[in-house]
Amino acid sequence: MTEAPPVAEAVEPPRTEVNHSDGPIHTGTGNQLNDIRYYESRPRKPRVTSVTPASLRELADRFVAPPGFQRAATVLARSDGLVILSGAAGTGRNAAALMLLRTGITADTVVRFISPDRETSAVAVERRIFEAEDVRDDDRLVLDLSEADGESFAELQDYLPALQPALEQRRAKLVAILPHPHGESLKTELLPFVVEIRRPDMLEILRRRFAAEGLSATDLSGYRDAFGSSSIDALVRVVHRVREARHARPGIATDALLAEILNSAEKRRQRVAYAVKSLEAARPRALLIAAALLHGFSLQTVFLAQERLLESLRVADTEDHALEVPRVEQALAELTLELSVTPEPGQRLLFRDLELPAEVLRHFWDEMPWLRGRLTGWVGDLVESGVGTLDRFDMATVARRFGAQCRRTRDADLAVRLVEKWSDDRYQSQRSAAYTLLEELLDDDGTAPAARQLLYGWSRDARLSDGRAAIVVSACVKILAERYLDQAVVRLFWLADHSAPDVRLAAQDGLRQLAAEPGRRLAVIDAVLERWRFDPAKFAAVAAPELLSIFRGTAALERIVAGWQRALLESEGTRQSTLFRLWLRAYAEALTEGRSSDADAVQRLLAQVCAHHRELLDALFTTTLEWLDVRGDDPIRRRTAQVVEELVRRGRRLIAPEADS
Structure with missing residues (x-):
């Protein structure tokens, strides 16, 4: 296949x-x-940070359960709350993990991703990744270890058994994903939790993906071999291409568009491979690499980049003709990949097939891996020197294209x-x-x-x-x-x-x-x-005062109040005064903007922070007087000072009623 x-x-x-x-x-x-x-x-298009019940329902419409999924669900349903998925990359283990966690969630539950890496140079207390105290009631957690190196993977395994009591106590569930292959490196006590996830029916995934995009194909049976060993990501890219093609050409059937896209991708690879094989000399190959990386850039920039690449490879110039920009256009035509140059001014290099440049870079990167280090140095030099007419946006484009290969x-x-x-x-x-x-x-x-x-x-x-x-x-x-x-x-x-x-x-x-x-x-x-x-x-x-109103009436408020008390008590002089001024400004801004309820909330919270701490009440009173002196004619400041004065008076009375009687 x-x-x-x-x-x-x-x-x-x-x-x-x-x-x-x-x-x-x-x-x-x-x-x-x-x-x-x-x-x-x-x-920037944000990545998935947590998965809500709504997004899980959307995923369920496209999900095809792979072999091993039901057994994994059985293991996860046990009171231990842990299952470890093994299997080859690209078989949908992440999707399977999310669907396993879908059972038993409420409308407020989200699936959280645990960071898989530890800071190798961090202080000891920072090196923890996720501990029992981090587990919440009814938590749904994913720990993806698929990219962990051998040393990190061995170290991380110690944390899974330590989490199990908390998972059971809090009725939480954790799905871990193993690196592939992991060989004999998995600890014995974890083996009962391991379930192998194998490749799902790729054609059924293709059908569901098409349906989710509003597309339907008459017969997909002929593509079983084509997609049999493909990754799900590659399949999804094909679906997106079909969707885009259908939008541009609504009269063409989905089956025809799919066949056209798959055939053109294969022909493109063959075409690039043939072109590279035909170019035996270093100079035209260097020109092809430069043209692919700098597609859409000026001809002068491509020429200079070619020369820098040849210099970095230390290839002597044995060509008969002089190395001049006008000769580059002729050389481009000999590359057999339908490159063109726009008219003056500008003279930008263009590939007729916009997907060929990426395929050219892919070919050299994959077929000649010994060049990767040299190509890295070359790309670094292009950006650092600003070769040709590269501007900030061009440099970012070069970085993005290079990054895609990495x-x-x-x-x-x-x-x-x-x-x-x-x-x-x-x-x-x-x-x-x-x-x-x-x-x-x-x-x-x-x-x-x-x-x-x-x-x-x-x-x-x-x-x-x-x-x-x-x-x-x-x-x-x-x-x-x-x-x-x-x-x-x-x-x-x-x-x-x-x-x-x-x-x-x-x-x-x-x-x-x-x-x-x-x-x-x-x-x-x-x-x-x-x-x-x-x-x-x-x-x-x-924990700026103006941000805290959403915690009103929640259990978190107690922690926040304690944090502010600690911050103020551990600060002295100007630093403490600076912190108090944050509260004064928050109250004054709420009054200025007509948000009386927010102002009242700031006042109540400040009273809680200073409660039972005479030294804080005294410092607040002094800071308020100093703050008022700066702009004593401001009615908002005067009103704020009056409110704080009353707050301080009440606070002192609660601490020592007899002193204020």
């Missing part, structure tokens, strides 16, 4: 933007904060090398390319551990450059927190100890952004409340 031809990723179209000159930023707050604003403004073959180390190379550059365009490449790595479970470890190491560096600090903040807020919130908090927590004030404030603002989303606010607060990492300023950043 042959694998179904995967549909190559579409190559980005040529860009027409004209950008401002790109160099170091010397105005405003500096590179670091400008970088953060740029990264945060970029559009993701496919799990070559995270090569990509990390370029992230480190570009991220410390003084030009924002290179730093943007570094962020783009890091984003590619973080979006794939196979390459994400290396990227997360890089971010951790950076966050612990008290003298980290502004450019890298901006990458840490943005990556934690926009990417890492989507699935592994605690890891994002840890990195921002350490970065908030940076030697530079601007970086410290940016990291605290990152923590504040994490807590701004109501759905994860409590999780962020709880993470910062952990005893070993508690810090008053960082706690105040995530």
